[in-house]
Amino acid sequence: MRNMQTNLFHILSVSKKEFMEIKNSLIKVSGILLLSLLPVGGVGFNQGQNGTFSPERNMLCTLVFAGLFSAIFLKEAITREKRQQTLEILLISKADLSCLIIGKILPVLAVSILFEVIQFSFLYGILIYIGSGMTSLFTIQSLLMMPFIYYSMCIVVLISSIIVNDEKASDVIGVILSFAVGILLLLGVNFLNAFVSWSIFLISCFGISVLNISLTFLCKLILQKSLLFIKL
Amino acid sequence: MNIKIDNISFRYNKHELILKDLSIAFSKGQIWGILGHNGAGKTTLARLILGLLPPCSGNISFDFEKSISYLPESNGIYEKLTCYENLVFRGEIFGLNTVASKKRADHLLEELNIVNKKWERAAFLSHGMKKRLGLGCALMNPGNLIILDEPTNGLDPESLEIVRNIISSFKGTDTIILIICHDLETVQQVCNNIVILQNGEKIYISAMDGDNKESIKDIYLKVVKGHEEYAD
Numbered sequence: 024m025r026n027m028q029t030n031l032f033h034i035l036s037v038s039k040k041e042f043m044e045i046k047n048s049l050i051k052v053s054g055i056l057l058l059s060l061l062p063v064g065g066v067g068f069n070q071g072q073n074g075t076f077s078p079e080r081n082m083l084c085t086l087v088f089a090g091l092f093s094a095i096f097l098k099e100a101i102t103r104e105k106r107q108q109t110l111e112i113l114l115i116s117k118a119d120l121s122c123l124i125i126g127k128i129l130p131v132l133a134v135s136i137l138f139e140v141i142q143f144s145f146l147y148g149i150l151i152y153i154g155s156g157m158t159s160l161f162t163i164q165s166l167l168m169m170p171f172i173y174y175s176m177c178i179v180v181l182i183s184s185i186i187v188n189d190e191k192a193s194d195v196i197g198v199i200l201s202f203a204v205g206i207l208l209l210l211g212v213n214f215l216n217a218f219v220s221w222s223i224f225l226i227s228c229f230g231i232s233v234l235n236i237s238l239t240f241l242c243k244l245i246l247q248k249s250l251l252f253i254k255l
Numbered sequence: 256m257n258i259k260i261d262n263i264s265f266r267y268n269k270h271e272l273i274l275k276d277l278s279i280a281f282s283k284g285q286i287w288g289i290l291g292h293n294g295a296g297k298t299t300l301a302r303l304i305l306g307l308l309p310p311c312s313g314n315i316s317f318d319f320e321k322s323i324s325y326l327p328e329s330n331g332i333y334e335k336l337t338c339y340e341n342l343v344f345r346g347e348i349f350g351l352n353t354v355a356s357k358k359r360a361d362h363l364l365e366e367l368n369i370v371n372k373k374w375e376r377a378a379f380l381s382h383g384m385k386k387r388l389g390l391g392c393a394l395m396n397p398g399n400l401i402i403l404d405e406p407t408n409g410l411d412p413e414s415l416e417i418v419r420n421i422i423s424s425f426k427g428t429d430t431i432i433l434i435i436c437h438d439l440e441t442v443q444q445v446c447n448n449i450v451i452l453q454n455g456e457k458i459y460i461s462a463m464d465g466d467n468k469e470s471i472k473d474i475y476l477k478v479v480k481g482h483e484e485y486a487d
Contacts, residue, residue: 032347032352033347033348036344036347036348037348039344040333040336040340040344043335043336043340044333044335044336047335047336047376048335106329107329107330107331107332107333107334108327108328108329108330108331109331109332109333111302111305111307111325111327111331112325112327112331112345112348112392113348114307115305115306115307115323115325116348116349117348117349117350118348250302250307250308251267251268251308
C-alpha cells in the first residue's frame with residue numbers, strides 16, 4: 024500500500040514537472056494545435072476524397088494528428104534528459120522507472136486528448152456545415168479509443184529517443200514511427216468494427232492496453248541500459 | 256562506512272578499456288579529489304560507483320545503504336523550470352514529501368545565495384548561478400555519498416567561495432565526498448585525499464594531511480609528466 028502511494032507520488036511529481044515544461048512552451052503548443060487543424064480542415068472539406076484509404080478512413084486518420092502532439096513533445100524528452108544529464112539523476116532517484124515513464128507520458132496524453140476533442144468537434148462541425156452524411160462515422164467509441172492509441176504512439180517515441188543518440192535522427196524516426204503506429208492501430212480497430220460494436224470496442228481496448236503495458240516494460244528495460252548508448 | 260573498489264575494468268561495447276583494473280577504498284568523513292586529464296575515466300568511475308554502469312570485471316562494494324547526492328558536469332538541471340521548481344522536483348523524486356521538499360529548497364536557495372533568482376527559469380541564469388543551482392539540486396537529497404563532477408568549472412570568485420564553503424562543511428561528517436575536478440586550487444583547499452587517473456589507470460593516490468606540504472599542482476604535474484615519460 025505504502026509502495027503504491029510512493030509510486031503514485033512519484034508519477035504525480037514527474038507529471039507535474041512535465042506539465043510545467045509544456046506550460047512554458049505555450050506558443051509551441053498553440054502552434055502545433057493550429058497546424059494540426061489544417062490537414063483536418065482540408066480532409067473535412069473534401070470529405071476524405073483525396074487520400075490513401077477510403078474517404079471515411081481518411082477522415083478517421085486525421086484523429087492521429089492529435090497524438091502527434093505527444094510525439095513532438097516526447098521525441099525530445101529523453102534526448103533532452105541525456106543532454107542536460109538529468110537522465111542520470113532520474114536513474115539514481117528513488118522513483119521506479121515505470122513511474123518515470125508513465126509520469127512523462129500522462130501530461131502529454133492529457134493535452135493530446137484535449138487536442139483530440141477540439142479536432143473531433145472541428146471536423147464534425149465542417150461535415151455538418153457542408154451537409155455531409157458522414158457524421159455517423161464519429162462515434163463515442165472512436166473518441167474513447169484514441170487515448171489508448173496515443174499512449175502507444177507516445178511509448179514508441181520514447182523508445183526511439185532512448186535508442187537513437189543523434190537528436191535530429193531521433194526527431195525524424197520518432198515522429199514517423201509514432202505516426203505509423205497510430206495509423207496502423209486506428210485502421211486495425213476500424214477494420215474490426217470496434218467503432219460500431221461495444222463488445223469489439225472493449226476487446227480492442229484490452230488488446231491495445233496489453234500492448235501498451237508490454238511496451239512500457241520494454242521501455243523500462245531499455246532505459247535501464249540507456250547510459251551504455253550515450254557517447255562520452 | 257566504506258566503498259571498496261576491487262580491480263574494476265570497464266569498456267563501452269567493444270571500444271578500448273576506459274578503466275583498467277582499478278582498486279581504491281573510500282571511507283566516511285573524507286573528501287576525495289579525483290584528478291586526471293579529459294578522458295582519463297573519472298566520470299565513468301563516478302557512473303560505476305553510482306550504479307549507472309555495470310563493471311566489465313571486478314567489484315564495487317558498499318558496507319552501508321547508500322543515499323546519493325550527485326552533481327553531473329552539466330549541472331543536471333531542467334532549463335525550462337524555475338530554480339525553485341528544479342529544487343522541489345529533485346527533492347520529491349529523492350524521497351522527500353512536497354512540504355519537506357519546499358522547506359529544504361527555501362533553505363538551500365538562501366545558503367547558495369540565489370533567493371533573488373527563485374522564480375527565474377534556469378535557462379536564463381548565468382553559468383555560475385546554474386552551477387550553484389545544480390549543487391543545490393544535488394544537496395536536496397542529504398545523501399551519505401556525494402559525487403560532484405566539476406563543481407567549480409568556470410565559476411566567478413563569489414560562486415567559487417560559496418561552493419568551496421559548502422563542500423568544506425561536509426569535512427568530518429558521516430559522508431563520503433568525491434569531487435571530480437580540474438580546479439587544483441579547490442582540490443588543495445577542500446580535499447583531504449587525492450587520486451590521479453590516467454588512461455583509465457590509477458597513477459597516484461595519497462592523503463593530503465599535514466605531513467604532505469607539497470602543493471597539489473606540483474604533485475599533479477610531476478606525477479602526470481613522469482607517467483607520460485615512463486609510458487613513452
